[in-house]
Amino acid sequence: MANDMMVKFEDLELSSEDLEQIEIKARDMRLKKLEKSNIEIVDKIAKQEVTIGLLTNTVSQVCDDYKNLKEATYVLATDDGKMKELTKLMQFLTYKCTGNKLSLKDQLFHKIITNACYKHLYGQYQINSYKRIKIDDYEESIKVIKRWFGNKENAKSVINKRLKEYVNDKNLPTYKQEMVDKYLELIGGNIDAI
Numbered sequence: 001m002a003n004d005m006m007v008k009f010e011d012l013e014l015s016s017e018d019l020e021q022i023e024i025k026a027r028d029m030r031l032k033k034l035e036k037s038n039i040e041i042v043d044k045i046a047k048q049e050v051t052i053g054l055l056t057n058t059v060s061q062v063c064d065d066y067k068n069l070k071e072a073t074y075v076l077a078t079d080d081g082k083m084k085e086l087t088k089l090m091q092f093l094t095y096k097c098t099g100n101k102l103s104l105k106d107q108l109f110h111k112i113i114t115n116a117c118y119k120h121l122y123g124q125y126q127i128n129s130y131k132r133i134k135i136d137d138y139e140e141s142i143k144v145i146k147r148w149f150g151n152k153e154n155a156k157s158v159i160n161k162r163l164k165e166y167v168n169d170k171n172l173p174t175y176k177q178e179m180v181d182k183y184l185e186l187i188g189g190n191i192d193a194i
Contacts, residue, residue: 077131082138086130089142090114093149104183108166109159116158117148163191 014022076083094114098106118130124144125133133141148154166172166180184191 075131075135076133076138079135079138082135083131086133086138086142086145089145090117093117093145097149097155104179104186105159108179108183109162112162113155113158116154117145120148120154121145160191167191 076086091114094110094117095101095106097113098110100106121130121133121141121144122128125137125141127133130141163180163183166176167184172180
């Protein structure tokens, strides 16, 4: 059959211009086919790039979520025992500074001392709650608390500062003013002699 076509094609009398036109048309058809094929390939690649971008974003989000979840699960908030130990230590060391729970010194300064130590602890770990301390940092955080209380100047400066604020506060409630007066009496009136 191919030979029949060739015969028929050969039987045609075509000028060189006709042959050239046929070649140009055939080339144009091939080019159009290639262009169409290229456009389809480019479209497929673009769609795949979009899909890859979406998958990359999804993988990145999953990694971030995992990291956040891991950080959230490895903090004191997830370990009641360690949280209680830390707060008990903080209370114990504060009472060691202020005396027993019913003492005048404790009533006046307990909260400010614990707050100052917590503030120091938060600064060490760049957190806003002791519950955010990572479990891996727990032992070191205990040492930080012990060192803070071990330096007697820390609690002393907090007490002195608060006592001066109490003395200078003209709007102090009467019951608090009476407590401050009693405390000043106990220490001989010398604010800096604590």
